[in-house]
Amino acid sequence: MNVIPPPAERVRLAHLDAETYREWVASGRATAIIPAGAFEQHGPHLPLGTDAILSTTIAEAVGRRTGAKVAEPLAYGYKSQQKSGGGNHLPGTISLDAAALVTITRCLVRDFLSQGMQHLVILNGHYENYQFLYEGVDLALADLGLDSDSDRCVLLLSYWDFVSEQTLGTVYPDGFPGWDIEHGGVLETSLMLHLRPELVDMGRAVSHPPAELPRFDRLPVVPGRTPATGCLSAPDGSDAAKGELLFDQVVADLSEEISAELGLFALPVKEVLTTP
Amino acid sequence: MNVIPPPAERVRLAHLDAETYREWVASGRATAIIPAGAFEQHGPHLPLGTDAILSTTIAEAVGRRTGAKVAEPLAYGYKSQQKSGGGNHLPGTISLDAAALVTITRCLVRDFLSQGMQHLVILNGHYENYQFLYEGVDLALADLGLDSDSDRCVLLLSYWDFVSEQTLGTVYPDGFPGWDIEHGGVLETSLMLHLRPELVDMGRAVSHPPAELPRFDRLPVVPGRTPATGCLSAPDGSDAAKGELLFDQVVADLSEEISAELGLFALPVKEVLTTP
Amino acid sequence: MNVIPPPAERVRLAHLDAETYREWVASGRATAIIPAGAFEQHGPHLPLGTDAILSTTIAEAVGRRTGAKVAEPLAYGYKSQQKSGGGNHLPGTISLDAAALVTITRCLVRDFLSQGMQHLVILNGHYENYQFLYEGVDLALADLGLDSDSDRCVLLLSYWDFVSEQTLGTVYPDGFPGWDIEHGGVLETSLMLHLRPELVDMGRAVSHPPAELPRFDRLPVVPGRTPATGCLSAPDGSDAAKGELLFDQVVADLSEEISAELGLFALPVKEVLTTP
Amino acid sequence: MNVIPPPAERVRLAHLDAETYREWVASGRATAIIPAGAFEQHGPHLPLGTDAILSTTIAEAVGRRTGAKVAEPLAYGYKSQQKSGGGNHLPGTISLDAAALVTITRCLVRDFLSQGMQHLVILNGHYENYQFLYEGVDLALADLGLDSDSDRCVLLLSYWDFVSEQTLGTVYPDGFPGWDIEHGGVLETSLMLHLRPELVDMGRAVSHPPAELPRFDRLPVVPGRTPATGCLSAPDGSDAAKGELLFDQVVADLSEEISAELGLFALPVKEVLTTP
Amino acid sequence: MNVIPPPAERVRLAHLDAETYREWVASGRATAIIPAGAFEQHGPHLPLGTDAILSTTIAEAVGRRTGAKVAEPLAYGYKSQQKSGGGNHLPGTISLDAAALVTITRCLVRDFLSQGMQHLVILNGHYENYQFLYEGVDLALADLGLDSDSDRCVLLLSYWDFVSEQTLGTVYPDGFPGWDIEHGGVLETSLMLHLRPELVDMGRAVSHPPAELPRFDRLPVVPGRTPATGCLSAPDGSDAAKGELLFDQVVADLSEEISAELGLFALPVKEVLTTP
């Protein structure tokens, strides 16, 4: 059984008490990572919470390496779009309007920064969220009157943008099909097999060619354009080893780039804490 | 180590795959519970995530007894108010504006019900949330055009309203001080000691008389009116046994009343599944 | 016939001319009370405007004792909820969405305070309003950049929270049933019989046991759970003497506590002005 | 002292009980008038509430003649503009943002019409309100899905548009200066002298030439362009007789045109009820 | 063929490059004119874009005379109202809700002024827009914290308010019917015949008496009250000479008044640049 670390070493902000939180923020170096996900169908073999599970798990690992802590994730995201997520009409997809996601983000950024948090990192795991998270951050900074002279800031990123060319080559030996149709595909499936295998049922995975979608979005969607599985590419060839490679490389690069940008101290990989 | 149940028996919706979700909803009897919490200081001995931890844990137990499943919690809530939570100015409290909480709730209710979910239960664990959750539900029902003739519906409740008089007598042998100042006090502390003892540090708990607050809200708040701990009453006398009593009684009553209202099948307590 | 007092002694702000208003505000001690009510069914014996009539009348009496003046009331309130007002589906209930009530409150607080008003008191007479009034105040203070160091402030309260234990004992000799079901009951009926008897028709009042409502809100409401009268408890035993007792005690306590909080000068009861 | 009429004959909706309201609406002919005003400086001789006082008093008179009833007035209005009200910067002017006024109007129209009210009349007494009232009505009708085939409808009007040419000639023997600068001038002052003389202090009235304002709005306003009194034209020559003439003619024409449009029964002037 | 002027002499801001823009703004005297129009039916003889075409063309001419430059027009406007535009139900009318027009205006004013633009002029060509443009300006100034002490400002105007009495006498020799029913009538038709004759088809113009509309707005509209052409008065007697007279007089007066207000240098008419 895990030994529970003392509050100051816990990686989830929600597990800190108020006093520890206050002391930590008072250091002037505090960084919080807000994972963003979605509640979205990911085919018959992956759980509905995949996006938030992945962004939260990556955020925790980055937090352990960099000294950042992880705020509670945004477990619901913007509407699934057919060209990146199969479409919002599919059962199991419960989404937010743009206004909701923008406003939540605005409130969180405003409150964290106005309480003395030095930096925020919003770590996105659902393609469709990005622009709305951006708007929320932008409005919060205007509320706070922060401009470029400030050394307080927010970083916004999607974790797959940190997958290296080399990793891509290994994970997709037959050529990378593009992030746009990586929904329920090899990346997400392999990561889940590495991180939460009990929530993946490869026996239900279905092989099919990648979705071929037009270069426009049509609304209302033509449901038949999404493969019957709800995945835009099949998880063929996914395995935990690929997941581990993806996870380790992304966490390492993310930790390094965030640390360099924000002046944090990134630990060498092997010294990282492993408790919750 | 726990044996992972097959998807259809999992209690968290986010752990289901889309196919299982679809089949479950198609039964025409599907009920989802959305726990609502907050990210709010709870004194030096309880974690910031207390409200969401409690509402989610209670929701899961109710789900296991009734066949309902638990959606991802609302981990951020409405602003802490001095008379019920100490005030939104306290470090560690990160809150949503009313508009944000109303809109999230509206989107979730709308999407769940329009996908065929028969019933929703919003299980609140943060006093200040209630009216904004209510408004979100009301707007969603108007969006959907649902009226009293429908057999689809939403229940909204706060879990402490299900604590019985008898339980109160046991938990507060010297008299119940009122829910309004039960913030970081005996109820929440005892429940956490029962459910998540590793996140409670009774060594940091501070004894002090209950807060005496005026009968009005003053804004901006006068910070000195909140006890220095941030708790409105001290956790003196909290213990895991009281937590267990509270938890078991509330879960039992909640399960029974929800089941009776919605026509669900509540299991006898001892047969309840115990896996995630 | 009443003698009309000169402008400076009038209690309703709307009856002042702009010059008198300007001079009064320039004193640096000006306090305005905004009564909040609703347009809501109150059974067959009370008028639809009961909530605003009561909060406005109480505000005027408090104003006469404290030197505060009374702004025009919010005559429409948040939706009637089944557990506190019978439900918004009942004929005669015309309500505002949360966003409307929040925004009005925000505008009024912002404008009054930015014009030099020193204090505002929002005196609520409709249970369901409270949280939305609170949010409006909070947003306005953020707009103005006012924080705890300011000696300008807003008090928010519901008048029934100032009914004393002793008064309750007299008004409800058989035990107080709780504010939650005091809708169209003894408190409101007695106050109206004292203050506006011409608008009460006790001949239409109906006796029935108190409503027994579940511990959750169900939406859409089940109409049959609200007693046929629309009242949550019957007005049996209401009379003008109880109304006078309630009124005098609440006005005295309110005046005293507000004055103490804001440094106003509360007049002894008997010296109070009695003109409009 | 006035004899209080029985509920069904009262002209203020807020004075009806729910049962009487329900019966009245069930007639299928019910019409409610919502007066709209403002809380706005009107110079040193008129009270801040002038606009709402006038629109409400006119509405009540029209109600008595036509069988319509009067809902509680909108006592706060859109921002005072320099070219029609002197400007929102003047002390004593407390205003709503557009969004607030639009949303209130939308809620009221929606609720009244969805409860079976056949017609609504919004009777405006503050120039700046008009377009925002219009938008609120338009949005409410879209919410309800009402179109031109419906025989339920809303009329929106400003009362001064019903002043006849002949009346104008009598009230302004030296020529009518235009509605745009009729703020605190002869029309409003005369009406108030007729209707609420105790609230007018002609001893404080100041004579000055009409405001000469540019053909554009400049924002922020140049305060010096508004006459020092806050009136855009002086009340010279105002008297109660002119007020009576204006009032009687406007009420008669309004009653007639509304009745003709809505199929109501307008009483001959002399038979009109005179009680509250 | 026109010689294209160098960037600094172009009148359309959208035709400047960023460097020229920056230098121009840095002068501390930069004024931008934002034309506002609509996409609205204007009868069978005028194009749908008439309002934006007219306001943009007038803005360009004013810009050439005053040194101001013209921002891209607001090509869509607030809903057409029956009493000023025939009604929003008519084919060819595509409109914005109030919130949309207010928000666009707020954003543009905020961004232009926060980038160092000294003055903005919003030149309106669609009657229904005015109040929503005003609200957008007012909110933007509040966002920026600009008050009357600032020498940065916004002018808002409708171009027809600058038609002189003398011009009116020439254009309407039989008497001016009022701006309210000048929709698709002599003013707009003559201006278009002067400025964009290729877009006018007088062969399709229909003669009919002016619309006679009630003094109230009725919603939903009674379609039959709008003349079948969609015009509120017929274009009888329109010609390019009247258009030229109107255009030259309005442009001259607008240029002079704006220049005097803002301290710009208005060129004598004949020296004005004529290239795009």
Add this chain to the structure above:
Amino acid sequence: MNVIPPPAERVRLAHLDAETYREWVASGRATAIIPAGAFEQHGPHLPLGTDAILSTTIAEAVGRRTGAKVAEPLAYGYKSQQKSGGGNHLPGTISLDAAALVTITRCLVRDFLSQGMQHLVILNGHYENYQFLYEGVDLALADLGLDSDSDRCVLLLSYWDFVSEQTLGTVYPDGFPGWDIEHGGVLETSLMLHLRPELVDMGRAVSHPPAELPRFDRLPVVPGRTPATGCLSAPDGSDAAKGELLFDQVVADLSEEISAELGLFALPVKEVLTTP
């Protein structure tokens, strides 16, 4: 000089009269294209209006080939982001908040479709707009209650997604740097040199290496990360021939794909009308 086509053959909707518009829509086959752009710095050699100029010109050409007509463009867009447009802090960039762009789009889609327009195409020319246009379309379809069974629909696309691999090879002989840094680069510059050479000043163009930006967005932006020109890649090698190739290929493919999707009749390239 161009011969003006009769109304029915004009490509801009704003140039049609209401009668022609009505007849065209009544055909049941009407398609409108709404170009979306921005008002954004594009370096020292391109005009601020580049995005709207390009999307509008492409839309007109597509309209001439397909029989669709072009609505007035959205001339202002969402905020420029550093990684795709250099950043919103740069002079000459005037932007809309997300809410503004979403709401405009929602209104236009709602009005066009509710008037009988069969199809809408939103043709985007500003990278940052896409998600907000999407949300506007989605909300409008929900307002209208349109679902997948309808044969009325909206297509949303960005024109650069229709540049073929072959064209890319010719335009970027040294390798395509990616759309993300195509801001003020070879694509936009070549298109403008082909379509509006009088608005391009290649003498001011500056050669510099492509921007190297981090994989995250940092807000507030670090201004020094954007090249001094404001372009993310230099326009080296741009010429009108490349612009012609890009334009012709994109217009041809867009016309073909839209026509196939919507069942329109695409004309062979050489028969296309060339008048405004």
